[in-house]
Amino acid sequence: MFPSSLPKPRGLAPQAVPVLRWGIIGPGWIAAHFAKALQEKTTQRLVAVAGRHLDKVRAFAEQWAIPQAFGDADEMLALKDLDVVYIATPHNHHFPDGMKALGAGKHVLIEKPLALNAREGAALQQKAQRQGVLCMEAMWCDFTPKYDVLRQLLADGALGELHTLIADHGEFFTADHRIFNADLAGGPMLDLGSYLVSLSVMVGGGAPAEIIARGQSAEQGVNGQVSMLMQHPNGMHSVLHTTLFSNTPGGAVIAGRDASIVLDGQFYAPGGFVLTSSQGNKTLRWEEPLNRYQQLYHEAEHVAWCIGQGRTDSPLRPLATSLITVSTMDEVRRQLGIVFNEER
Numbered sequence: 001m002f003p004s005s006l007p008k009p010r011g012l013a014p015q016a017v018p019v020l021r022w023g024i025i026g027p028g029w030i031a032a033h034f035a036k037a038l039q040e041k042t043t044q045r046l047v048a049v050a051g052r053h054l055d056k057v058r059a060f061a062e063q064w065a066i067p068q069a070f071g072d073a074d075e076m077l078a079l080k081d082l083d084v085v086y087i088a089t090p091h092n093h094h095f096p097d098g099m100k101a102l103g104a105g106k107h108v109l110i111e112k113p114l115a116l117n118a119r120e121g122a123a124l125q126q127k128a129q130r131q132g133v134l135c136m137e138a139m140w141c142d143f144t145p146k147y148d149v150l151r152q153l154l155a156d157g158a159l160g161e162l163h164t165l166i167a168d169h170g171e172f173f174t175a176d177h178r179i180f181n182a183d184l185a186g187g188p189m190l191d192l193g194s195y196l197v198s199l200s201v202m203v204g205g206g207a208p209a210e211i212i213a214r215g216q217s218a219e220q221g222v223n224g225q226v227s228m229l230m231q232h233p234n235g236m237h238s239v240l241h242t243t244l245f246s247n248t249p250g251g252a253v254i255a256g257r258d259a260s261i262v263l264d265g266q267f268y269a270p271g272g273f274v275l276t277s278s279q280g281n282k283t284l285r286w287e288e289p290l291n292r293y294q295q296l297y298h299e300a301e302h303v304a305w306c307i308g309q310g311r312t313d314s315p316l317r318p319l320a321t322s323l324i325t326v327s328t329m330d331e332v333r334r335q336l337g338i339v340f341n342e343e344r
């Protein structure tokens with residue numbers, strides 16, 4: 001049944017979001033956006049930051065008014081007055097940094113992808129369970145108002161029987177970017193592809209039953225692009241593509257028998273979408289400010305809410321969902337023969 005209006009995004013009650021003391025490991029590009037979003041949009045407290053080079057960590061701390069800077073993550077993790085750690089290091093450091101922070105008894109928010117592969121992801125899950133703390137993947141789009149509206153439309157059956165998801169995510173990167181670095185688990189799959197696979201798992205209702213992948217290498221020895229075809233438990237097909245060679249529109253289409261949603265590129269970031277009935281006679285449009293990095297604050301508030309509720313797994317982004325995403329990427333990589341250094 002076509003809705004008369006779009007569902008309203010459901011926010012968290014401010015009184016249910018405790019103010020936590022945060023530390024950051026990896027004062028790089030995304031960590032700066034995260035710090036800015038927290039400072040501008042929340043009452044969360046950034047109390048410490050750690051990285052490899054103390055000069056850089058100090059500069060980061062100064063820029064974002066963080067009182068303590070450490071050249072060694074272990075020193076930061078020894079702090080008693082630290083509740084939760086945001087891990088923003090390159091992909092292949094998520095697992096060792098995550099295990100370290102969990103071992104110190106801290107809650108953790110780990111940048112996407114949760115880990116290099118399902119084996120590492122499962123070890124993080126076990127460690128968090130043993131320590132009785134929260135571990136969550138920072139798949140930030142899952143916590144934004146737009147994704148909440150999409151989830152409600154899907155749950156309400158507004159699209160009817162789902163048949164097709166088509167999405168792409170291609171970006172041009174210069175050769176000096178870490179995405180070309182084989183020593184940092186480069187290639188577009190974990191960086192860009194994780195958004196595609198995650199969306200397909202959300203829309204398709206679980207792990208794909210069948211996966212077919214084709215890839216092309218980049219000169220630097222990492223994978224350059226991947227095309228994926230998946231069939232999901234609900235019968236839906238996903239056609240997904242990611243590349244580091246070029247910019248692509250980055251849109252997505254979620255097509256059902258009764259209606260379709262066309263998301264503006266980049267589909268996972270704040271932006272518009274149109275819901276159109278299959279007869280073409282009814283449409284509803286979602287619009288919002290294009291405040292992409294500011295919306296990182298939603299994931300942080302969700303983490304604080306979970307911790308305040310005594311939860312050790314997020315109801316929105318449970319580790320089981322992250323593990324399905326990582327396992328799916330494992331299978332894509334297996335078909336393409338992509339092996340990371342840590343797996344050799």
Ligand SMILES: NC(=O)c1ccc[n+]([C@@H]2O[C@H](COP(=O)([O-])OP(=O)(O)OC[C@H]3O[C@@H](n4cnc5c(N)ncnc54)[C@H](OP(=O)(O)O)[C@@H]3O)[C@@H](O)[C@H]2O)c1
Nearest residue numbers: 026027028029030031051052053088089090091111112113
């Ligand atoms: N949520 C999002 O929108 C989003 C966007 C981009 C990236 N990400 C994710 O965030 C993670 C970091 O990406 P980024 O673009 O922020 O990377 P980045 O700018 O290169 O920052 C990475 C940070 O990790 C540190 N690091 C620790 N060990 C390192 C090593 N062996 N080699 C290089 N750096 C090391 C870096 O140290 P130094 O400070 O010493 O250089 C830097 O502080 C990635 O996993 C990526 O998937 C998320």
